[in-house]
Amino acid sequence: MVAKRGVVWLRCINDIKEKLKSVLSEERFDHSLRVADQSVILARRFGADARKAETAGVLHDCARDLSFGEALNEANNFGIILDNVTKNSPGIIHAVIGEALARFEYNINDHDILDAIRYHTTGRKGMSMLEKIVFIADYTEPSRDFQGAAGARDILEQSLDRAVLYAMENTIAYLLEKRMLIHLDTIDARNHYLAH
Amino acid sequence: MVAKRGVVWLRCINDIKEKLKSVLSEERFDHSLRVADQSVILARRFGADARKAETAGVLHDCARDLSFGEALNEANNFGIILDNVTKNSPGIIHAVIGEALARFEYNINDHDILDAIRYHTTGRKGMSMLEKIVFIADYTEPSRDFQGAAGARDILEQSLDRAVLYAMENTIAYLLEKRMLIHLDTIDARNHYLAH
Numbered sequence: 001m002v003a004k005r006g007v008v009w010l011r012c013i014n015d016i017k018e019k020l021k022s023v024l025s026e027e028r029f030d031h032s033l034r035v036a037d038q039s040v041i042l043a044r045r046f047g048a049d050a051r052k053a054e055t056a057g058v059l060h061d062c063a064r065d066l067s068f069g070e071a072l073n074e075a076n077n078f079g080i081i082l083d084n085v086t087k088n089s090p091g092i093i094h095a096v097i098g099e100a101l102a103r104f105e106y107n108i109n110d111h112d113i114l115d116a117i118r119y120h121t122t123g124r125k126g127m128s129m130l131e132k133i134v135f136i137a138d139y140t141e142p143s144r145d146f147q148g149a150a151g152a153r154d155i156l157e158q159s160l161d162r163a164v165l166y167a168m169e170n171t172i173a174y175l176l177e178k179r180m181l182i183h184l185d186t187i188d189a190r191n192h193y194l195a196h
Numbered sequence: 197m198v199a200k201r202g203v204v205w206l207r208c209i210n211d212i213k214e215k216l217k218s219v220l221s222e223e224r225f226d227h228s229l230r231v232a233d234q235s236v237i238l239a240r241r242f243g244a245d246a247r248k249a250e251t252a253g254v255l256h257d258c259a260r261d262l263s264f265g266e267a268l269n270e271a272n273n274f275g276i277i278l279d280n281v282t283k284n285s286p287g288i289i290h291a292v293i294g295e296a297l298a299r300f301e302y303n304i305n306d307h308d309i310l311d312a313i314r315y316h317t318t319g320r321k322g323m324s325m326l327e328k329i330v331f332i333a334d335y336t337e338p339s340r341d342f343q344g345a346a347g348a349r350d351i352l353e354q355s356l357d358r359a360v361l362y363a364m365e366n367t368i369a370y371l372l373e374k375r376m377l378i379h380l381d382t383i384d385a386r387n388h389y390l391a392h
Contacts, residue, residue, distance in 0.1 A: 084388075172372055173372055181390065182383050187378050190378070191280070
């Protein structure tokens with residue numbers, strides 16, 4: 001029975017990857033595979049479900065290649081009410097739409113996976129283990145070379161929470177410097193992990 | 197009638213100053229007078245009520261010399277439910293308690309004045325003119341010499357909103373660097389003034 005479930009899951013994840021390959025740019029698809037791989041590694045290290053990690057990791061950017069206008073349209077189609085920051089931030093809206101696409105186009109109904117997709121960019125207070133894993137896998141996958149990725153990798157050797165906090169603080173500083181909107185979920189999460 | 201009201205008001209503001217002098221350190225009292233003066237100057241420049249500005253300016257730090265424990269006790273006495281950031285931030289709690297003291301110990305019942313005291317540290321989205329004035333007067337009064345005060349004074353020559361935004365962004369960067377909690381009201385306000 002376990003073996004049969006394994007076969008079914010393998011077919012599912014392969015179907016997901018095939019579909020993703022057809023809608024994402026090559027670069028984005030490759031990034032998604034790396035985040036999936038990194039998520040599996042971290043799930044094994046920190047004791048999360050590796051299959052959920054792979055699924056959330058590979059799907060996290062499933063809406064990232066929509067234009068901003070398309071993403072806004074999808075929000076409207078799905079009846080999603082966007083907050084003021086999300087509806088003005090291409091870098092955030094894709095995570096919200098990604099959750100909806102995962103649910104309705106990739107038939108994911110596992111809330112752990114959906115939440116990990118939804119919060120992979122902003123984070124939030126009280127993230128689940130899987131949310132933290134996909135968040136930090138996206139930040140640290142091997143091809144990431146922005147300032148902060150190497151530091152986050154080092155800290156990740158010691159602590160998942162501290163790596164998440166470090167990535168959030170770097171992201172806030174970056175958004176502040178670039179004069180981009182900062183999502184309240186990120187500040188709320190940063191305050192939370194700073195105090196705990 | 198107008199002259200009589202003027203006399204009454206003068207007696208009120210002098211009573212407030214006398215009481216403040218007896219409860220604040222000399223340094224804090226002098227700072228409060230400078231914020232009041234600066235608030236009056238800005239009120240005249242930007243078209244706000246100068247008497248309200250003086251009252252809010254002089255009272256803004258009326259709870260600043262309470263110890264953190266005393267401030268928490270006062271919150272309890274006044275039945276104020278503090279959010280997680282405020283209840284862990286001496287630099288913020290005094291503004292919340294200050295509003296309550298202004299109301300109940302200094303008999304202020306003008307909501308413009310009370311809000312200007314309440315939000316003089318964090319700011320918030322949709323601040324009134326008076327709130328902005330006291331916020332930036334506190335940041336730029338002549339003795340302020342921290343990094344950012346001079347820049348804020350320059351910008352203030354051009355725009356109240358841009359000076360408030362500049363001060364908020366400097367404060368966020370400072371709190372981030374010092375690893376101190378950041379209030380969500382400040383981020384919400386910064387996002388708002390950045391986009392408008």
